[in-house]
Amino acid sequence: MASKPRTLYEKIWADHVVERRDDGTCLIYIDRHLVHEVTSPQAFEGLRNSGRTVRRPDLTLAVPDHNLPTTARVDENGARLPIADPQSAGQLEALERNTAEFGIDYFGATAPEQGIVHVVGPEQGFTLPGMTLVCGDSHTAAHGALGALAFGIGTSEVEHVLATQTLLLSQSKTMEVRVEGSLGFGVSAKDVILAIIGRIGAGGGTGHVIEYTGDVIRGLSVEGRLTVSNMSIEGGARAGLIAPDQTTFDYIRGRPMAPQGDAWAWAVDYWKTLPSDPGAVYDRTVKLDASDIAPCVTWGNSPDDVVPITGVVPDPDSFADPAKRDAARRSLDYMGLAPGTAMQDIGIENIFIGSCTNSRIEDLRAAAAVLNGRRVADTVRQALIVPGSGLVKRQAEAEGLDRIFTEAGFEWREPGCSMCLAMNPDKVPAGERCASTSNRNFVGRQGPGARTHLLSPAMAAAAAVTGRLSDVRDLMGE
Amino acid sequence: MDAVTHVEGRAYPWGAENIDTDIIIPAHWLKTTTREGLGKGAFESVRAKPGNVFDDPEYAGSPILIAGDNFGCGSSREHAAWALGDMGVKAVIAPGFSDIFSGNAFKNGIVTVVLPQAAVDRLIEVAKTDEISIDLETMTVTTPFQDRFTFTLDPFRRECLMQGLDEIGITLAKDTAISNYENAVGKSRPWIKRESGNESITV
Numbered sequence: 001m002a003s004k005p006r007t008l009y010e011k012i013w014a015d016h017v018v019e020r021r022d023d024g025t026c027l028i029y030i031d032r033h034l035v036h037e038v039t040s041p042q043a044f045e046g047l048r049n050s051g052r053t054v055r056r057p058d059l060t061l062a063v064p065d066h067n068l069p070t071t072a073r074v075d076e077n078g079a080r081l082p083i084a085d086p087q088s089a090g091q092l093e094a095l096e097r098n099t100a101e102f103g104i105d106y107f108g109a110t111a112p113e114q115g116i117v118h119v120v121g122p123e124q125g126f127t128l129p130g131m132t133l134v135c136g137d138s139h140t141a142a143h144g145a146l147g148a149l150a151f152g153i154g155t156s157e158v159e160h161v162l163a164t165q166t167l168l169l170s171q172s173k174t175m176e177v178r179v180e181g182s183l184g185f186g187v188s189a190k191d192v193i194l195a196i197i198g199r200i201g202a203g204g205g206t207g208h209v210i211e212y213t214g215d216v217i218r219g220l221s222v223e224g225r226l227t228v229s230n231m232s233i234e235g236g237a238r239a240g241l242i243a244p245d246q247t248t249f250d251y252i253r254g255r256p257m258a259p260q261g262d263a264w265a266w267a268v269d270y271w272k273t274l275p276s277d278p279g280a281v282y283d284r285t286v287k288l289d290a291s292d293i294a295p296c297v298t299w300g301n302s303p304d305d306v307v308p309i310t311g312v313v314p315d316p317d318s319f320a321d322p323a324k325r326d327a328a329r330r331s332l333d334y335m336g337l338a339p340g341t342a343m344q345d346i347g348i349e350n351i352f353i354g355s356c357t358n359s360r361i362e363d364l365r366a367a368a369a370v371l372n373g374r375r376v377a378d379t380v381r382q383a384l385i386v387p388g389s390g391l392v393k394r395q396a397e398a399e400g401l402d403r404i405f406t407e408a409g410f411e412w413r414e415p416g417c418s419m420c421l422a423m424n425p426d427k428v429p430a431g432e433r434c435a436s437t438s439n440r441n442f443v444g445r446q447g448p449g450a451r452t453h454l455l456s457p458a459m460a461a462a463a464a465v466t467g468r469l470s471d472v473r474d475l476m477g478e
Numbered sequence: 479m480d481a482v483t484h485v486e487g488r489a490y491p492w493g494a495e496n497i498d499t500d501i502i503i504p505a506h507w508l509k510t511t512t513r514e515g516l517g518k519g520a521f522e523s524v525r526a527k528p529g530n531v532f533d534d535p536e537y538a539g540s541p542i543l544i545a546g547d548n549f550g551c552g553s554s555r556e557h558a559a560w561a562l563g564d565m566g567v568k569a570v571i572a573p574g575f576s577d578i579f580s581g582n583a584f585k586n587g588i589v590t591v592v593l594p595q596a597a598v599d600r601l602i603e604v605a606k607t608d609e610i611s612i613d614l615e616t617m618t619v620t621t622p623f624q625d626r627f628t629f630t631l632d633p634f635r636r637e638c639l640m641q642g643l644d645e646i647g648i649t650l651a652k653d654t655a656i657s658n659y660e661n662a663v664g665k666s667r668p669w670i671k672r673e674s675g676n677e678s679i680t681v
């Protein structure tokens with residue numbers, strides 16, 4: 001008798017069980033661990049205090065990104081520039097000290113490979129299909145784009161993984177999000193995931209791991225898939241997954257940390273066994289039709305506050321759920337918006353193109369296509385492009401994209417998280433609006449009092465040019 | 479970790495829904511390298527408004543927080559749990575929690591109690607004037623008014639909380655099982671192993 005059809009999630013889970021407990025929770029082996037400066041110092045301190053070591057330094061990779069300034073890091077002579085904020089400098093020093101002490105590979109602040117953890121992992125071939133991967137950051141879900149079971153963990157879990165290379169977990173439910181059809185002109189991976197979150201709600205995926213399926217997902221590049229899987233957490237799911245296929249293998253092949261030679265062929269054979277079996281059952285399935293997806297933008301403080309750019313700010317009274325009505329009222333108050341305002345009438349003073357959601361080369365190319373030969377509107381006070389890694393930055397410079405950006409009036413920065421969470425000096429001033437390619441529009445996320453509108457890189461570029469939220473399709477001649 | 483069997487006292491009767499980790503502890507408080515002292519930054523944006531529940535002397539130092547659904551959504555920052563712990567909160571009652579937050583809370587000895595909305599609404603009423611009691615042994619929340627709400631807890635988490643067990647210590651005791659797993663994977667999926675100290679890795 002053939003064995004029961006299994007989902008991708010169930011296969012990865014089964015291959016990582018070290019021990020199953022009576023209550024059903026499992027000790028799960030962790031294949032890859034990414035570490036950054038903000039959520040790790042207390043974990044290393046914990047190890048030191050209890051005299052423990054790092055079990056598998058070889059499966060661990062560290063890189064600073066969250067609060068590293070994105071201004072120049074070395075002077076004309078190549079000497080490192082100091083970090084002004086003593087606390088940020090302290091976290092960076094702690095990471096340098098901890099990785100040296102515990103023997104962990106480290107891309108330092110001035111290394112060419114430095115970048116946002118979730119950009120660096122896939123780019124280096126550190127992230128591979130069928131693996132379990134964790135990091136003390138909730139957008140670790142991004143790595144699911146390569147078919148890795150990847151999720152964010154807290155600092156105590158970081159310490160647990162460092163010490164034991166395992167985590168005690170209970171199995172999640174599965175949710176299939178199927179997107180079929182073909183995407184319209186000007187509609188990007190970011191619009192797909194915003195539309196999905198708008199549909200399932202910010203808590204819709206709680207307790208589930210989402211697997212994205214359907215021909216729209218299959219047709220996305222790995223970079224587009226990373227954008228989709230990245231925001232699984234905004235839909236409440238701890239992880240997202242996309243089955244590895246030829247697109248994935250072509251992306252990984254030849255990357256510095258990817259398997260080579262015989263190991264490569266062996267790995268690919270294994271990866272081909274991973275996609276969900278025909279007839280595998282998900283606990284829930286949600287279907288979206290790609291032709292219903294327009295370029296999207298958020299209006300409120302929850303990532304499910306999504307409307308098409310052609311839409312208007314909704315009336316809180318139009319929500320049936322009283323809690324949602326209250327939340328919408330609070331959001332409109334914070335965002336300084338009136339119901340019924342056309343989204344395209346909303347003026348924007350800040351533009352941020354970056355974050356682990358949208359800072360890869362394809363994102364920068366999409367923005368450059370809109371900005372080429374154009375200028376940032378006079379009413380825009382701050383326009384930042386922050387590449388996701390040093391390698392993305394160099395690639396963009398090789399393609400001449402940096403000149404397009406600077407000639408348009410953008411600042412071209414060093415890689416890091418930057419204005420995604422405003423831990424470093426990159427902030428949106430209180431009361432001002434930001435068209436942002438990041439992933440969270442929470443109250444104060446981009447700085448105290450900052451008002452965030454989430455959108456795609458092309459849409460952010462369009463807003464930069466017109467000084468208001470705009471339909472990129474109008475600027476791209478269709 | 480200190481053992482927790484019982485949490486009793488006044489409670490912040492808050493009830494707000496979808497409280498994300500940026501509200502619990504804003505990002506600019508995350509630059510610390512220790513676990514202590516974050517209570518000062520807890521709920522900073524809420525406290526900026528006059529008349530907020532956290533600065534009401536009536537509830538100062540309450541060991542219990544009553545919140546709305548989806549508490550602790552957003553980021554994985556454990557600073558949210560540290561901040562709550564630092565302000566003296568030992569238990570949070572809500573209709574639902576984000577998965578990551580409840581895990582982080584548990585690891586810091588903070589009990590997350592899930593109760594239906596109707597029970598939470600009732601407890602908010604009681605909390606305005608009276609104390610609330612949470613018992614892990616019987617898994618019940620009670621009030622001085624004969625209210626009695628039962629809840630469930632993951633058995634492993636309950637045991638760790640009640641005995642103050644260190645989870646890493648428990649797992650390290652499974653060293654043989656972990657080594658056996660590593661040896662098996664070394665044969666079936668050898669590419670998992672990585673050459674550490676890659677030449678291109680520089681500081």
Ligand code: SF4
Pocket residue numbers: 065066116117118137138139355356357416417418420421438439
């Ligand atoms: S870019 Fe933003 S979401 Fe991504 S890792 Fe950095 S802070 Fe987290």
